[in-house]
Amino acid sequence: MTTNSTDPSPLHVETELTRDLGLISALAIGVGTMIAAGIFTLSGLAIHNVGSAAIVSFLLAAVVATLTALTYCEFVSIYPESGEGYLYARRTFRPPFAYFVGWALFLGYTSSCAFYIASLSSYFSEFIWRGPFHGLAGVAALLALTLLNIKGTKESGHFQIVVTAAKVLLLAWFVIGGLGAVRAEEMIDRFNTHLLEIGSTAAMVFITFFGFSAIAASAGEVKDPVRTIPRAIFLSMGIVTLVYSLVVLVVVAAGLNEYTEAAMGNAARQFLGPVGGMVIVAGALISMIAASNASIMAGSRVTLSMSQLGHLPRLVGSVSPRTRTPVVSLLLVGTAILVFTLIMPLKDLAHFADTVLLLALVLVNAALIVHRRKHPTMHRPFRVPLVPLLPALGILANLYLLTQIIHHPVPMVTACACLLVGVIGFVAWK
Numbered sequence: 327m328t329t330n331s332t333d334p335s336p337l338h339v340e341t342e343l344t345r346d347l348g349l350i351s352a353l354a355i356g357v358g359t360m361i362a363a364g365i366f367t368l369s370g371l372a373i374h375n376v377g378s379a380a381i382v383s384f385l386l387a388a389v390v391a392t393l394t395a396l397t398y399c400e401f402v403s404i405y406p407e408s409g410e411g412y413l414y415a416r417r418t419f420r421p422p423f424a425y426f427v428g429w430a431l432f433l434g435y436t437s438s439c440a441f442y443i444a445s446l447s448s449y450f451s452e453f454i455w456r457g458p459f460h461g462l463a464g465v466a467a468l469l470a471l472t473l474l475n476i477k478g479t480k481e482s483g484h485f486q487i488v489v490t491a492a493k494v495l496l497l498a499w500f501v502i503g504g505l506g507a508v509r510a511e512e513m514i515d516r517f518n519t520h521l522l523e524i525g526s527t528a529a530m531v532f533i534t535f536f537g538f539s540a541i542a543a544s545a546g547e548v549k550d551p552v553r554t555i556p557r558a559i560f561l562s563m564g565i566v567t568l569v570y571s572l573v574v575l576v577v578v579a580a581g582l583n584e585y586t587e588a589a590m591g592n593a594a595r596q597f598l599g600p601v602g603g604m605v606i607v608a609g610a611l612i613s614m615i616a617a618s619n620a621s622i623m624a625g626s627r628v629t630l631s632m633s634q635l636g637h638l639p640r641l642v643g644s645v646s647p648r649t650r651t652p653v654v655s656l657l658l659v660g661t662a663i664l665v666f667t668l669i670m671p672l673k674d675l676a677h678f679a680d681t682v683l684l685l686a687l688v689l690v691n692a693a694l695i696v697h698r699r700k701h702p703t704m705h706r707p708f709r710v711p712l713v714p715l716l717p718a719l720g721i722l723a724n725l726y727l728l729t730q731i732i733h734h735p736v737p738m739v740t741a742c743a744c745l746l747v748g749v750i751g752f753v754a755w756k
Contacts, residue, residue, distance in 0.1 A: 347548045349558055350487055352541050355623070356562030358490040358616035359537030361497065365573055366610035367445045368531050368676065370589025375527045377516035378578045383527035384570045390528070390727060391535035392563060393720035394687045396710045397694045398542045399556040403708035406555075408546030409631025410539050410624070411690040416635050418693040418700070421756075422749070427693075428632045429748040430686035431539075433741070434679050435625030436659055438533050439618050440666030441675040443468050445587065446614040448672060452588050453607040464667060471619050472660035475626065476646075476653050489616040496609030497569055500590075504576035504597040516578055522730075529730035532680050534570070537617075538563060543624035552707050587672065622663070626655040637752070674737040681731055681741035684724045691717040691724070 347355075372380035401414040409416070412428030419427075447464035451457070474485060518524065538559045545551045573590065580593035591610065595603030630652040633643025646653045666675060695714040710716055731738050 347544060349554050351484075352544070352548050352554055352558035353562055354486040354490040354616075355544060355620045356537040356541045356558055357494065357565055358486050358613075359540045359620040359624075360534055360562060360566040361490075361493060361569060361613055361617075365497070365534065365570060366449065366590050366613060367587040367672070368534060369570070369573055369577055370585045370587055371673070372527050372531055373574065373578055373589065374585035375530075376518035376520070376523050378513040378574065379518045379524050380527060380531075380574045380578075381571050383524050384531055384534075384574065385567065386524070386528040387532045387535050387727075388563060388567045388570075390532065390720070390723040391538060393716060393723055394691055395538040395559050395563065397691050397717050397720060398538060399559060399708045400694060400706055400710045401690075401697075402542050402545050402555045403552045404704065404706055406545045406548075406551035407631070408543060408627040409635075410542040410545070410628065411686055412628050412637075413631050413635075414690055414697075415693050416631075416637075418697045419689075421637065422752070423689065424635075425632070425637045425752050426745070426749060427686050427689050428628055428637055429752070430682045430745060431628045432625060432632075432659075432662070433744055433748070434536070434683035434686060435540075435621050435628065436662035437666045437670075437675055437682070438536065438679040439468075439621035439625065439659075439663045440670065441533065441672065441679060442614045442618045442621065443663060443667050444670075444672045444675060446611055446618070447667075448587060449591065449607060449610050449614070453591055453604070454611075461667060465664065467615055467618065468660060468663055468667070471615065471622055472656055474619070475622050475656050476651055477649060486616060486619055489612050489619075493609045493613040493616065494565075494569075496606060496612075497573065499602070500594055500598065500606050500609075501569075501572045501576055503602065504579055504593065505572070507579040507597065508575050509579065512581075513575065513578060525726070526730040526733060529680060529727040530676055532684070532727055533676050535563065535566070536683055537566070537620065540620045540624035543627045546627065556708055618663075622656065622659055625659040625662075626652050629655040629658060670737070670740075674734070674740075677731050677734045677737035678741045681728065681738050682745060684728045684731075685745070688721050688724045688728075691720040 372383055376383060405413055407413060411431055415427040416424040443464035446467055447461045450463035451460055541555055541558050545555060548554050577590055577593045580596050582589055582592055591607050594606035629638060630643050632638040633640060642654050642658060644654050694717045698713050
């Protein structure tokens with residue numbers, strides 16, 4: 327493979343990782359990342375904003391994510407290695423643009439994982455035990471998950487399957503318990519038709535659909551990735567979209583006095599009783615742990631790829647010969663998550679993560695258009711139809727969601743500042 331890059335670093339990622347993850351594990355990574363704090367925390371906030379129209383916001387976010395997921399499927403069929411969006415940009419653009427994508431993904435994975443960890447602490451304090459230190463449960467979970475990922479990919483993958491299956495079953499119980507209370511006339515009455523508010527809410531919940539990239543990030547450890555990853559991406563997005571729509575219906579039907587990040591837990595108590603409510607709360611905690619685990623795994627693989635391709639110090643990409651995991655990369659990601667958890671409030675974390683991730687996805691979609699022109703005869707086992715139209719629509723859709731975050735200037739400005747600091751650091755280093 328040739329490139330227009332003047333950077334002498336190699337373009338093949340020698341990760342020394344083992345391919346231990348099958349379709350079920352890849353599906354668990356996607357579903358586990360998407361069914362997390364987004365459904366247990368953001369569902370209540372979305373209903374607070376637009377009522378039952380929250381379903382439309384989730385569907386809009388899913389459509390935007392699908393446009394970029396198609397791009398990921400084509401790229402992963404060509405480059406079935408770890409690194410996802412950064413790797414695709416690296417094979418297409420000159421180093422500064424590729425580094426920007428990688429840095430944005432690093433910030434996105436760590437801040438979104440911090441959102442899951444902070445949500446876990448919030449649920450734990452609200453429903454389990456309110457200790458002297460609000461974030462203790464989340465910090466403990468973060469430490470345990472980082473150590474689990476250091477121990478090995480197979481162990482982490484098996485853990486992901488178990489916790490994802492558990493929370494899907496619990497959500498099915500919740501939906502079945504509350505569907506009987508759903509009334510069409512109530513859904514219509516509580517449907518907010520304000521398009522800008524629906525769009526703004528879609529931007530807020532977009533973080534919940536970013537699990538498709540976590541699947542691609544682990545391509546270097548997936549068996550038969552060219553076939554497995556596209557299947558896992560679209561199956562997980564279909565499952566998650568259906569689950570989100572049903573949960574929104576049930577939570578709206580609960581008719582709560584207020585809709586906050588704890589709305590789903592309160593709705594569960596109403597429909598399933600105190601015991602059922604606590605079981606659903608336990609499911610929420612499990613979900614946040616599963617999403618955090620997948621984000622830690624994916625974020626560390628992006629930094630691993632950046633190191634192997636010369637955009638981070640070589641030490642960051644070192645793989646332990648005993649565990650076959652990128653220990654330094656995992657420690658770096660875990661530390662960044664801890665910092666985000668401690669310094670940013672819950673809602674700002676979601677908008678921060680969405681800002682950096684949407685900017686990265688704009689460039690990944692652009693990379694597909696450029697890559698097709700640079701390499702028109704390259705074999706592509708998965709081909710996105712209607713290029714450049716579909717990736718261009720993906721760019722426009724991601725930019726539209728970005729415009730909705732402007733109403734939250736603090737996290738957006740903070741995100742842009744962090745991106746700028748990273749780029750300045752890279753230029754100074756190189």
